[in-house]
Amino acid sequence: MSAMNKSSRHMIRLQVNGQESEIEVEARRLLVDVIREDLGLTGTHIGCEHGVCGNCTVILNGEAVNSCLVLAVQADGAEITTIEGLGQQGGLHPLQKAFKKQHALQCGFCTPGMLVNAYDLLKKSPNPGREDIKGAIAGNMCRCGCYDNIVEAIEGAATELSGKKKPSEAP
């Protein structure tokens, strides 16, 4: 019976938000649990554990992924960015500022996943259209239903980050 089995154990190296760590993990542990429990980075949330809510989004080797659908051992040697890696010391990231300004959250449970995913989106496409933004956050659920404000906030941050004015603000 597999339930009586023991998981193999593995030493893994992770570079999370620029910081190296070496951790011993059981093969069956999910990356999200190691991030939260072993590294104490509880900004990354868990909603569904099967890839549909996006709350656990982190950036793994330059790609936004659901960390509930990655085993920690699979991330051995990886560079990871979590929500804690977004704001610099003493200052919010422009995306975080935009979320605040646009009221893009109510309870805030979905916010870390939304921000990390949007951060990755803007790295790859600095000037996304509204439809691109909607498509990009299709895998992030907001149970408070702040979607309109979220899209607005991401659009605003993109405008600020890329130094371009919105068409309405153009001279």
Added chain:
Amino acid sequence: MKPAPFNYFAPESLKEAITLLERNHGTSKIIAGGQSLLPLMNMRLATPETLIDLRNIDGMKQIREVNGFLEIGAMVTHQRIMTSTLVQEKCPLLAEAAGHIAHRQVRNRGTIGGSVAHADPAAEFPTVVTALDADIKIEGPGGEHWLKPAEFFLGFMMTTLQPTDILTALRVPVSPPRCGWSVQELARKENFFAIAGAVCLLQLSQNRVVDVHLGIMGCSPAPLKPLQAEETIRGQELTDDLLAKVADLISEQVEPESDLHGTKAYRRAMAGVVTKRALKEAHHRASEGRQ
């Protein structure tokens, strides 16, 4: 929930992976992107004793053109297929289908080999592979062989893959010039699994359809290539009468199940509707000469 315990290996060669599969015959599972397997393991619907990860094996991550085919390694992700200019140019249907799979977090990990091996009849890649009659490369203890979709897909999430086999690559025919393509899906939410869906690649010559490939998803135990409908269209002009006839043929041929998202009768009717939409869009693109 969390996965039940298992032993994990990440071999660096295909040979080593096959040896591990032989040694753990029937109790092991391959993990590729993990986007179908890990949800099942998290819910303990799957409890393999051994996981063999393909991530460290070289040679399964390339996309290249060989003799009129695109050869795509099993470990190429959905996102790469969607954004690859080579795929967009040489097999636009495949690139467009990739964009219909889930959302970016899933597409960034999920692989084409995993999707085809998983054989969900509502999934995009198995349907495109079936429509285009692509070749599927299998490697196992006895060496390598190639299979056609009809020899590979058996039924709902069932294939002829043996417990010691690894799907290593796919060969998809390069689309001819002046062809049109379309992916049409009816889903509750954009990029969810289709309740009914159709893919189409079509070639025109002077307003006649000289060649057409169709695939129907979500409406039969395995992805469906409706040969009779294709035959009915070949050599014809795509008139409204012909479209109606083809929709009827498809609705008769599919074998849908009822579930939460749609009844048998609804799926039957919608299979015809999405096929018509796919044919129309593909025809439109072909006549615009887009490629």
